[in-house]
Amino acid sequence: MKIEDMMNELERIVELLNSQNLSLDESLEFYRRGIEMYKRLQEALNKAKIEVEDLYAQLHRSEVQTYADDRSTEGREG
Numbered sequence: 001m002k003i004e005d006m007m008n009e010l011e012r013i014v015e016l017l018n019s020q021n022l023s024l025d026e027s028l029e030f031y032r033r034g035i036e037m038y039k040r041l042q043e044a045l046n047k048a049k050i051e052v053e054d055l056y057a058q059l060h061r062s063e064v065q066t067y068a069d070d071r072s073t074e075g076r077e078g
Helices: 003-018 024-077
Strands: none
Touching: 003 024
């Protein structure tokens, strides 16, 4: 399930719980679902954060290498 879909589902559950038209059993079931969806969403967001950090690190390494290569080339040209 996509992060956006999980967020939408969690919002839907919260709206249902706030509607006050649910029985106690229904409320408990939706509360359980909400907690589970929250956990899944947190896990997905943590994975996305790690992926973004990895991509940023790769970009930074690439920029540093490009700078080092440029400096190395300048030294040979002079």
